Amino acid sequence: xxxxxxxxxxxxxxxxxxxxxxxxxxxxxxxxxxxxxxxxxxxxxxxxxxxxxxxxxxxxxxxxxxxxxxxxxxxxxxxxxxxxxxxxxxxxxxxxxxxxxxxxxxxxxxxxxxxxxxxxxxxxxxxxxxxxxxxxxxxxxxxxxxxxxxxxxxxxxxxxxxxxxxxxxxxxxxxxxxxxxxxxxxxxxxxxxxxxxxxxxxxxxxxxxxxxxxxxxxxxxxxxxxxxxxxxxxxxxxxxxxxxxxxxxxxxxxxxxxxxxxxxxxxxxxxxxxxxxxxxxxxxxxxxxxxxxxxxxxx
Amino acid sequence: xxxxxxxxxxxxxxxxxxxxxxxxxxxxxxxxxxxxxxxxxxxxxxxxxxxxxxxxxxxxxxxxxxxxxxxxxxxxxxxxxxxxxxxxxxxxxxxxxxxxxxxxxxxxxxxxxxxxxxxxxxxxxxxxxxxxxxxxxxxxxxxxxxxxxxxxxxxxxxxxxxxxxxxxxxxxxxxxxxxxxxxxxxxxxxxxxxxxxxxxxxxxxxxxxxxxxxxxxxxxxxxxxxxxxxxxxxxxxxxxxxxxxxxxxxxxxxxxxxxxxxxxxxxxxxxxxxxxxxxxxx
Numbered sequence: 001x002x003x004x005x006x007x008x009x010x011x012x013x014x015x016x017x018x019x020x021x022x023x024x025x026x027x028x029x030x031x032x033x034x035x036x037x038x039x040x041x042x043x044x045x046x047x048x049x050x051x052x053x054x055x056x057x058x059x060x061x062x063x064x065x066x067x068x069x070x071x072x073x074x075x076x077x078x079x080x081x082x083x084x085x086x087x088x089x090x091x092x093x094x095x096x097x098x099x100x101x102x103x104x105x106x107x108x109x110x111x112x113x114x115x116x117x118x119x120x121x122x123x124x125x126x127x128x129x130x131x132x133x134x135x136x137x138x139x140x141x142x143x144x145x146x147x148x149x150x151x152x153x154x155x156x157x158x159x160x161x162x163x164x165x166x167x168x169x170x171x172x173x174x175x176x177x178x179x180x181x182x183x184x185x186x187x188x189x190x191x192x193x194x195x196x197x198x199x200x201x202x203x204x205x206x207x208x209x210x211x212x213x214x215x216x217x218x219x220x221x222x223x224x225x226x227x228x229x230x231x232x233x234x235x236x237x238x239x240x241x242x243x244x245x246x247x248x249x250x251x252x253x254x255x256x257x258x259x260x261x262x263x264x265x266x267x268x269x270x271x272x273x274x275x276x277x278x279x280x281x282x283x284x285x286x287x288x289x290x291x292x293x294x295x296x297x298x299x
Numbered sequence: 300x301x302x303x304x305x306x307x308x309x310x311x312x313x314x315x316x317x318x319x320x321x322x323x324x325x326x327x328x329x330x331x332x333x334x335x336x337x338x339x340x341x342x343x344x345x346x347x348x349x350x351x352x353x354x355x356x357x358x359x360x361x362x363x364x365x366x367x368x369x370x371x372x373x374x375x376x377x378x379x380x381x382x383x384x385x386x387x388x389x390x391x392x393x394x395x396x397x398x399x400x401x402x403x404x405x406x407x408x409x410x411x412x413x414x415x416x417x418x419x420x421x422x423x424x425x426x427x428x429x430x431x432x433x434x435x436x437x438x439x440x441x442x443x444x445x446x447x448x449x450x451x452x453x454x455x456x457x458x459x460x461x462x463x464x465x466x467x468x469x470x471x472x473x474x475x476x477x478x479x480x481x482x483x484x485x486x487x488x489x490x491x492x493x494x495x496x497x498x499x500x501x502x503x504x505x506x507x508x509x510x511x512x513x514x515x516x517x518x519x520x521x522x523x524x525x526x527x528x529x530x531x532x533x534x535x536x537x538x539x540x541x542x543x544x545x546x547x548x549x550x551x552x553x554x555x556x557x558x559x560x561x562x563x564x565x566x567x568x569x570x571x572x573x574x575x576x577x578x579x580x581x
């Protein structure tokens with residue numbers, strides 16, 4: 001923040017806008033134009049190969065009245081909510097813990113990062129092997145109670161998906177919180193200690209309020225990210241059993257590239273964009289109006 | 300730089316945070332167990348691997364790794380390398396230039412560009428996969444590695460600009476002013492001053508994007524179809540179908556595909572962990 005005001009003092013000419021042009025060009029062609037394209041295609045009929053014909057609202061009526069779409073929305077909402085409820089407290093607590101000075105905590109931070117190195121496909125394949133009721137870990141250890149048909153049971157599969165997502169992404173959010181905690185002025189804790197506030201009191205009265213904006217950044221990335229867990233679920237369950245883990249992005253992919261109904265898939269893409277944008281803006285708004293602007297500017 | 304967190308002391312005595320450390324070690328176990336299982340299993344002979352102790356391998360074998368290597372692994376590895384390097388370097392270059400202009404410039408145009416990039420953080424960009432598939436077809440790029448590279452560059456820009464700008468704003472304005480008085484152009488200042496001063500953030504962004512592209516699955520799945528053009532994540536999926544019940548071989552492929560990133564992480568972990576934590580928590 002402070003450097004921002006000082007840069008305003010410069011009165012000499014700034015850099016040319018052309019320096020931003022290459023990035024802008026890439027972003028326009030491969031992100032902004034497709035963003036418009038997904039809206040346009042949602043009013044069309046296209047099987048992915050042949051000619052595109054206009055279809056008016058037919059894709060939209062098809063998508064919005066389909067029970068599979070409604071189901072996908074419900075499953076997606078569950079994944080977002082459960083992921084948030086599971087990941088935020090774990091990441092926050094771990095982040096606060098590994099922000100401490102002790103050497104072994106730095107080592108923990110290094111090891112926590114490892115799941116982020118694996119591709120979602122690798123994670124999904126690893127968990128499929130590990131959770132297999134006949135050949136997996138539980139069968140090998142001879143613990144029948146754990147040798148459930150984890151991915152074949154519609155009741156369990158969604159929770160497995162949520163667990164695996166948490167396994168893969170808690171490290172990332174832990175890291176964000178660790179960075180946030182390290183920016184809290186030490187004087188706040190010193191003052192609290194003089195007042196005799198204990199660890200728990202300090203956590204709720206200093207750490208959490210001071211991390212407000214970190215919480216919002218992490219939550220935004222988490223929630224918008226929830227709309228992109230396509231690859232993990234695709235490889236882990238394929239959306240099944242039945243439709244029990246068919247989240248919206250996966251539903252979009254399967255509608256477009258397996259059922260060859262690109263119009264309906266584009267409509268689902270529009271829904272994804274609207275939900276993502278809506279959730280992100282709501283979260284930024286929660287962070288307070290003044291700060292939300294600068295938060296978005298990444299200050 | 301970050302203020303170290305104060306030691307939790309009461310009356311000068313440090314109290315151990317028992318529940319905290321218990322939870323932290325427990326989470327470590329949750330993280331390590333599946334990874335350990337994957338590595339151990341990948342060294343087991345195919346026949347009856349599941350009848351032996353899942354947490355130990357009495358007589359390790361390299362047959363699974365040999366099988367993976369015989370099945371075009373190196374080709375997929377090369378494809379991944381081409382796509383990753385081909386995306387990350389241009390993405391870094393254009394993002395760095397854009398960040399310099401956005402942070403140092405004040406025109407309306409640059410403000411708009413900045414907001415546009417930030418919009419990319421709030422939108423699940425993969426929702427645009429169908430128009431991208433259409434455009435790639437129209438550009439006659441379908442089933443080429445370039446089809447993976449171009450959108451990967453675009454998708455890397457928002458997060459790169461975000462992290463780079465939070466670092467570039469910390470470069471003292473006085474340094475730029477004194478260089479300007481010496482008659483330096485913005486182009487010179489960008490390379491001679493901004494780049495060295497933001498080098499840690501540039502490395503962070505480079506590694507982070509490399510992770511994303513190396514592990515990307517949707518673009519290869521949708522935009523290529525030839526087996527010769529498979530990148531590693533897609534090849535894992537294909538191996539799974541090809542090797543069927545030969546789970547040790549599938550897991551050996553998982554280990555091999557992750558190994559390059561582990562090496563990168565060991566070399567550059569300080570930069571990555573510190574840089575990401577700082578970049579997102581400003």
